[in-house]
Amino acid sequence: xxxNKMTQTGERLxxxxxxxxxxxxxxxxVEAVRGASIHVDDGDIxxxxxxxxxxxxxxxKSIMGLLPENAQTTADSLVYMGRNLLEFSADERRKMRGKxxxxxxxxxxxxxxxxxxxxAHLTEVLMRYRKLNKKQAREEAIEALRKVGIxxxxxxxxxYPHEFSGGMRQRVLIAMALCCKxxxxxxxxxxxxxxxxxxxxxxxxxxxxxxxxxxSVVLITxxxxxxxxxxxxxxxxYGGLIMEEGLTDEIFYAPKHPYTRALxxxxxxPTTGVKERLEAIPGMAPSLTNPPAGCPFAERCxxxxxxxxxxIPAYRQYxxxxxxxxxxxxxxxxxxxKEGKADGRTE
Amino acid sequence: MIVMAKNKSDQKRRIENVLxxxxxxxxxxxxxxxxxxIIALALLAPILPLDPNTxxxxxxxxxxxxxxxFGTDDIGRDYLSRVIYGGRxxxxxxxxxxxxxxxxxxxxxxxxxxxGGWIDSILMRIVDIMSSIPWMVLVTVISLFLKRGLKxxxxxxxxxxxxxxxxxxxxxxxxxxxxxxxxxxxFVGIPxxxxxxxxxxxxxxxxIIIAASTGIANAIMTExxxxxxxxxxxxxxxxxxxxxxxxxxxxxxxxxMAILPGLLIVLTIFAFNKLGNLLRIFVEPRVMSGxxx
Amino acid sequence: xxxxxxxxxxxxxxxxxxxTVICFALMNxxxxxxxDAMTTPNMSPETVALIKAKYGYDQxxxxxxxxxxxxxxxxxxxxxxxxxxxxxxxxxIRIPNTIKLILPAYLLAxxxxxxxxxxxxxxxxxxADKLIxxxxxxxxxxxxxxxxxxxxxxxxxxxxxxxxxxxxTIGQENSMIDYLRHFLMPFIALFLSFLPDATRYVRSSxxxxxxxxxxxxxxxxxxxxxxxxxxxxxxxxxxxxxxxxGMALPMLVTGAIITETIFGWPGVGPxxxxxxxxxxxxxxxxILVLSSTLVILGNLLSDILYxxxxxxxxxLG
Numbered sequence: 001x002x003x004n005k006m007t008q009t010g011e012r013l014x015x016x017x018x019x020x021x022x023x024x025x026x027x028x029x030v031e032a033v034r035g036a037s038i039h040v041d042d043g044d045i046x047x048x049x050x051x052x053x054x055x056x057x058x059x060x061k062s063i064m065g066l067l068p069e070n071a072q073t074t075a076d077s078l079v080y081m082g083r084n085l086l087e088f089s090a091d092e093r094r095k096m097r098g099k100x101x102x103x104x105x106x107x108x109x110x111x112x113x114x115x116x117x118x119x120a121h122l123t124e125v126l127m128r129y130r131k132l133n134k135k136q137a138r139e140e141a142i143e144a145l146r147k148v149g150i151x152x153x154x155x156x157x158x159x160y161p162h163e164f165s166g167g168m169r170q171r172v173l174i175a176m177a178l179c180c181k182x183x184x185x186x187x188x189x190x191x192x193x194x195x196x197x198x199x200x201x202x203x204x205x206x207x208x209x210x211x212x213x214x215x216s217v218v219l220i221t222x223x224x225x226x227x228x229x230x231x232x233x234x235x236x237x238y239g240g241l242i243m244e245e246g247l248t249d250e251i252f253y254a255p256k257h258p259y260t261r262a263l264x265x266x267x268x269x270p271t272t273g274v275k276e277r278l279e280a281i282p283g284m285a286p287s288l289t290n291p292p293a294g295c296p297f298a299e300r301c302x303x304x305x306x307x308x309x310x311x312i313p314a315y316r317q318y319x320x321x322x323x324x325x326x327x328x329x330x331x332x333x334x335x336x337x338k339e340g341k342a343d344g345r346t347e
Numbered sequence: 348m349i350v351m352a353k354n355k356s357d358q359k360r361r362i363e364n365v366l367x368x369x370x371x372x373x374x375x376x377x378x379x380x381x382x383x384x385i386i387a388l389a390l391l392a393p394i395l396p397l398d399p400n401t402x403x404x405x406x407x408x409x410x411x412x413x414x415x416x417f418g419t420d421d422i423g424r425d426y427l428s429r430v431i432y433g434g435r436x437x438x439x440x441x442x443x444x445x446x447x448x449x450x451x452x453x454x455x456x457x458x459x460x461x462x463g464g465w466i467d468s469i470l471m472r473i474v475d476i477m478s479s480i481p482w483m484v485l486v487t488v489i490s491l492f493l494k495r496g497l498k499x500x501x502x503x504x505x506x507x508x509x510x511x512x513x514x515x516x517x518x519x520x521x522x523x524x525x526x527x528x529x530x531x532x533x534f535v536g537i538p539x540x541x542x543x544x545x546x547x548x549x550x551x552x553x554x555i556i557i558a559a560s561t562g563i564a565n566a567i568m569t570e571x572x573x574x575x576x577x578x579x580x581x582x583x584x585x586x587x588x589x590x591x592x593x594x595x596x597x598x599x600x601x602x603x604m605a606i607l608p609g610l611l612i613v614l615t616i617f618a619f620n621k622l623g624n625l626l627r628i629f630v631e632p633r634v635m636s637g638x639x640x
Numbered sequence: 641x642x643x644x645x646x647x648x649x650x651x652x653x654x655x656x657x658x659x660t661v662i663c664f665a666l667m668n669x670x671x672x673x674x675x676d677a678m679t680t681p682n683m684s685p686e687t688v689a690l691i692k693a694k695y696g697y698d699q700x701x702x703x704x705x706x707x708x709x710x711x712x713x714x715x716x717x718x719x720x721x722x723x724x725x726x727x728x729x730x731x732x733i734r735i736p737n738t739i740k741l742i743l744p745a746y747l748l749a750x751x752x753x754x755x756x757x758x759x760x761x762x763x764x765x766x767x768a769d770k771l772i773x774x775x776x777x778x779x780x781x782x783x784x785x786x787x788x789x790x791x792x793x794x795x796x797x798x799x800x801x802x803x804x805x806x807x808x809t810i811g812q813e814n815s816m817i818d819y820l821r822h823f824l825m826p827f828i829a830l831f832l833s834f835l836p837d838a839t840r841y842v843r844s845s846x847x848x849x850x851x852x853x854x855x856x857x858x859x860x861x862x863x864x865x866x867x868x869x870x871x872x873x874x875x876x877x878x879x880x881x882x883x884x885x886g887m888a889l890p891m892l893v894t895g896a897i898i899t900e901t902i903f904g905w906p907g908v909g910p911x912x913x914x915x916x917x918x919x920x921x922x923x924x925x926x927i928l929v930l931s932s933t934l935v936i937l938g939n940l941l942s943d944i945l946y947x948x949x950x951x952x953x954x955x956l957g
Contacts, residue, residue: 064860095862097859098860102860102861104860105857110852111853112857115879124863124867124871128861129862162951162952173857176861475655476655476658476659480935481890481932481935483894483897484928487912487916488916488924568783575783578913578916591789595789598789602793605786605789605793609786613781616780616781617778617781620781
């Protein structure tokens with residue numbers, strides 16, 4: 001491994017290369033992820049950004065091994081802490097979940113078993129992986145609840161999920177994830193179902209846990225605004241492919257891919273002070289049952305040329321950390337903008 | 348208008364879904380074919396060379412033979428003909444009772460859901476009370492008050508099994524009432540009964556069709572049970588249930604008399620239920636599509 | 641919660657009263673009444689009037705109703721107009737017989753249904769599910785009386801291993817083995833009639849539970865299939881079933897009318913069918929009132945059970 005990389009961004013935790021996931025639904029093939037590559041380093045907060053249907057959730061579930069039986073996943077490599085997950089049996093992968101890496105979900109209201117006490121949810125995970133007796137597990141559970149900022153955890157432990165608010169339930173789930181001190185937490189739109197003020201608290205909590213618990217986080221979201229202050233790296237996903245990846249600053253201040261650019265135009269930017277029209281991206285996400293041959297964004301892209309529609313472009317490496325999947329370089333895109341020639345297609 | 352157009356294309360897609368599900372389900376195709384044959388036989392019975400009534404005392408209890416495919420009964424009548432004519436009665440009761448019960452159920456359900464208020468309270472109380480009497484008891488008691496026979500069995504089944512449909516239809520009406528196009532129609536002063544007929548009933552139609560298909564199955568089952576107890580179809584008319592009641596007395600030496608009508612009841616009820624389940628795809632398209640991102 | 645239960649009980653009382661009114665009205669509307677049964681056309685009007693007065697039929701209708709209701713409450717259900725036997729005494733013998741038949745069949749059917757339903761529901765669309773669901777589809781289409789007939793033919797006549805009618809062989813009233821031999825066939829018929837519905841219910845509620853988010857979350861935390869089934873799904877499936885058992889209360893009286901009639905089991909079924917065929921109104925009305933009251937009580941019981949077992953309801957006022 002590259003010495004330089006080790007010192008700068010920490011050890012490589014997870015490498016995913018060219019992962020593809022397809023579903024068989026009533027004898028039709030649905031291609032949800034079409035060859036995505038991401039990596040997570042120790043201490044990273046990686047944001048995976050994309051619209052709904054872009055395949056970001058499926059990608060994470062594929063990594064976790066959480067997909068239903070009608071799904072099939074292949075990858076060139078899927079390595080977690082030096083271990084090749086592709087060689088693991090389903091049961092071996094199950095035993096890693098919750099212990100080596102954990103995942104929390106979008107809707108905390110339905111994520112807990114309504115008939116089980118909060119305490120039981122936590123102690124079950126604790127006793128599964130750490131040889132604790134009931135009393136020790138209970139103490140650990142109280143500790144975990146305290147860490148995620150739930151007041152009077154001793155009392156809360158004996159309550160049922162319906163006695164908790166949405167934000168509190170998401171905290172409980174995060175506490176469950178903390179139980180076995182996994183190195184990686186995948187959070188699938190953890191704040192989408194919550195009030196705005198609660199959203200900020202949960203995001204703050206995730207950041208705090210990264211610092212205190214030395215836990216890397218993959219944050220899935222459709223909202224670039226949410227990740228700006230939190231993540232250090234961003235992967236932009238569209239049509240089952242990673243369109244662009246880079247450090248947060250690179251993505252925000254030097255976006256290279258037309259889709260990333262369009263996404264950034266679609267969020268309000270009060271900080272720049274520039275009065276810009278908020279732009280919607282025209283068109284719809286590509287079909288998953290019959291995906292386009294070329295770049296999935298070509299159909300909606302104002303720079304697209306014939307080549308874009310016929311083959312999936314290769315990544316172009318811009319810096320050591322940033323690359324984008326587009327036939328045009330940044331300069332070419334800027335030039336087209338200047339000429340006002342929005343359409344790269346030849347007449 | 349846009350809403351209507353959208354509904355049309357949506358309905359076309361749903362019908363395609365049902366047809367494609369039908370194509371993949373061999374058992375459903377078999378059910379459909381079976382029902383078509385049974386209904387055709389029942390309709391065409393009078394013009395077929397069948398004679399259910401000629402008695403022949405010299406040929407009593409003949410086991411199945413080339414001459415009498417399903418043997419003869421206790422007074423020498425051709426059993427196949429009797430069973431086919433019995434099917435006419437069973438299916439007739441099934442269809443008419445289902446139509447009665449769907450009509451009452453839809454009427455009560457839409458009126459209750461659409462009007463709300465005290466009308467809803469009273470109608471729903473009636474539904475509660477009627478459903479709290481076990482159907483078997485209720486139906487038998489009512490059969491006391493009517494002269495036993497075809498007409499009364501249809502009335503009994505039709506008028507005393509509509510409560511479930513009324514509940515289903517009411518629930519759907521309640522949610523339809525809040526849709527824009529219904530609110531708009533109400534706002535521009537279209538009378539209630541027109542709204543119910545033109546907007547609400549077409550929208551609950553799929554639910555009604557499913558309920559109807561299981562309704563026929565239930566009506567046939569109820570009729571056969573009642574007739575078997577001697578409370579339903581009376582001689583000289585016969586249905587599958589009353590044929591079985593008759594067969595019960597001769598079981599020891601003519602079990603074939605019990606097999607054929609029973610088997611037909613089972614297959615008919617199975618087929619109607621199977622098709623009802625298939626139609627569910629139309630109402631709940633989510634049954635078809637699996638989960639995605 | 642106590643408040644809620646009391647509210648439910650108070651709401652049930654008028655329902656029961658309305659049902660008694662309906663039953664009484666039906667009895668009065670009937671084309672043929674108790675007086676017709678006790679008198680003959682050649683009796684003098686004075687004699688008829690005397691009989692009327694004796695049974696209270698000369699009173700206004702509402703007084704008759706109150707007397708009848710009073711009798712019901714005090715356990716005096718009146719007399720059969722055919723046999724002149726006390727209905728209470730008859731039912732006191734027949735209801736236990738019916739319960740002895742139905743309860744084991746119902747409980748065993750539900751126990752098996754829970755096992756089959758959980759297996760089918762947790763293996764949705766696999767071969768085990770298809771097999772179980774297919775058998776249920778056939779089972780639902782099977783008329784109980786036809787199954788009973790086939791049982792009688794094969795086990796009773798052909799193989800001649802089981803008696804086909806009644807509860808005891810005359811002279812062997814105390815023999816347990818004799819009782820069980822009589823019990824077996826109606827038991828099988830009833831068991832088979834309860835099983836498919838119950839299995840489908842458990843199956844669909846299992847499928848619903850498996851599609852809940854919490855199952856996915858448990859998977860994400862490494863719970864094994866067995867843990868998800870036994871620690872999480874099971875509880876959520878079983879709870880509504882326990883409460884559903886309350887609703888089975890009326891079955892204990894009228895749940896086996898057809899089966900009992902076919903097998904000549906001396907329960908409520910043949911008593912009721914005979915009363916219907918013989919136009920024995922008082923008996924019919926008592927059974928009507930009794931069974932509908934039990935339905936209301938059963939619903940009440942299941943509501944209360946639900947309140948007591950589900951933590952989500954417990955805290956409601």
